[in-house]
Amino acid sequence: MHTWVCDNPIGVEALNWKELPTPQPSAGEVRVAIRAASLNFPDLLIVQNKYQMKPPLPFVPGSEYAGVVEAVGDGVTHLKVGDAVAAFGGTGGFATHACVSASLVMPLPAGFAFDDAAAFVLTYATTHHALLDRAQLKAGESVLVLGAAGGVGTAAIQIAKAAGAKVIAAASSDEKCVLCKTLGADASINYTTANLRDELKRLTEGKGPDVVYDPVGGEVAEPVFRSIAWRGRYLVVGFAAGGIPALPWNLALLKGASIVGVFWGDFARREPKANARALAELAQWYARGQVKPVIDQRLPMNQLPAAFARMGSRKVQGKLVMTND
Numbered sequence: 205m206h207t208w209v210c211d212n213p214i215g216v217e218a219l220n221w222k223e224l225p226t227p228q229p230s231a232g233e234v235r236v237a238i239r240a241a242s243l244n245f246p247d248l249l250i251v252q253n254k255y256q257m258k259p260p261l262p263f264v265p266g267s268e269y270a271g272v273v274e275a276v277g278d279g280v281t282h283l284k285v286g287d288a289v290a291a292f293g294g295t296g297g298f299a300t301h302a303c304v305s306a307s308l309v310m311p312l313p314a315g316f317a318f319d320d321a322a323a324f325v326l327t328y329a330t331t332h333h334a335l336l337d338r339a340q341l342k343a344g345e346s347v348l349v350l351g352a353a354g355g356v357g358t359a360a361i362q363i364a365k366a367a368g369a370k371v372i373a374a375a376s377s378d379e380k381c382v383l384c385k386t387l388g389a390d391a392s393i394n395y396t397t398a399n400l401r402d403e404l405k406r407l408t409e410g411k412g413p414d415v416v417y418d419p420v421g422g423e424v425a426e427p428v429f430r431s432i433a434w435r436g437r438y439l440v441v442g443f444a445a446g447g448i449p450a451l452p453w454n455l456a457l458l459k460g461a462s463i464v465g466v467f468w469g470d471f472a473r474r475e476p477k478a479n480a481r482a483l484a485e486l487a488q489w490y491a492r493g494q495v496k497p498v499i500d501q502r503l504p505m506n507q508l509p510a511a512f513a514r515m516g517s518r519k520v521q522g523k524l525v526m527t528n529d
């Protein structure tokens with residue numbers, strides 16, 4: 205097998221593409237022949253030692269992937285050789301093969317493409333949990349999505365529309381805004397050129413958005429929180445811009461508004477049944493064509509550093525997928 209190995213988490217440049225013996229699955233594990241693995245922002249943070257989870261060294265990065273079960277360890281009952289599956293293992297995906305705990309592997313419903321399956325669980329399950337569970341989004345409410353052309357942002361547009369909300373998408377270029385409109389956003393704002401607060405006022409008839417979905421953080425957070433509606437819910441999803449915002453608490457008092465944390469990984473661990481219900485609903489929406497990952501580019505697995513460079517350049521629209529074609 206071939207695999208990207210992180211021996212020293214100082215950045216993408218220290219990753220090595222190595223040939224190693226193909227492993228046998230231990231009890232409770234399966235070996236997956238990986239067809240596709242997607243990039244998520246935490247994959248970049250983890251190889252820079254900047255993520256909350258710090259795997260023991262050496263490790264194989266790549267949190268999310270899809271492929272075919274090739275071998276099954278003792279005690280595994282819900283999977284068999286030949287099954288098409290998706291896996292969310294936290295690590296292991298940027299390789300040709302991975303041995304992974306069977307508890308982290310889901311059989312794919314018929315018709316679920318490998319590229320889509322590899323780019324689905326983290327972005328869509330996080331966003332389902334954020335909008336429908338944490339924010340209790342209702343049909344007819346307005347949602348502002350920041351970083352709306354990114355991985356979780358594109359999922360947020362689709363899920364908010366599926367829930368019957370009015371979606372305002374904010375992104376850093378006109379090109380990204382066009383993509384957001386094609387995904388169903390009712391309005392878009394280029395926050396590098398427009399006055400975000402004025403536009404939000406105009407688009408919500410002075411009321412402000414009911415829900416804000418924020419995977420970006422940084423300087424945009426405070427002005428957006430100042431614009432939120434009465435009883436608004438501000439979802440803290442991530443900090444792709446790098447800075448962690450600090451808000452004056454009186455703003456929450458003045459708007460009767462809530463700052464709502466979102467941590468899908470812990471939600472899935474602590475509330476597995478609720479997470480399984482959400483994934484089942486998302487699979488139905490995928491089958492009906494209501495949600496579908498936006499694939500920015502497909503690249504061969506051995507070109508991972510180029511994919512990370514594109515992710516860091518802020519040009520990606522949707523998701524990057526590495527393939528073993």
Ligand SMILES: NC(=O)c1ccc[n+]([C@@H]2O[C@H](COP(=O)([O-])OP(=O)(O)OC[C@H]3O[C@@H](n4cnc5c(N)ncnc54)[C@H](OP(=O)(O)O)[C@@H]3O)[C@@H](O)[C@H]2O)c1
Binds near residue numbers: 244327
């Ligand atoms: N809380 C959770 O459970 C959870 C789960 C999954 C992901 N996340 C977090 O959500 C965030 C987004 O993840 P993602 O996979 O969707 O990433 P992504 O596809 O790279 O999207 C991030 C977006 O952030 C914006 N951005 C602003 N400044 C940036 C910068 N300096 N560098 C890169 N992007 C910048 C970009 O949009 P514009 O160019 O339009 O501004 C970009 O599209 C990350 O912080 C990730 O850790 C959290």
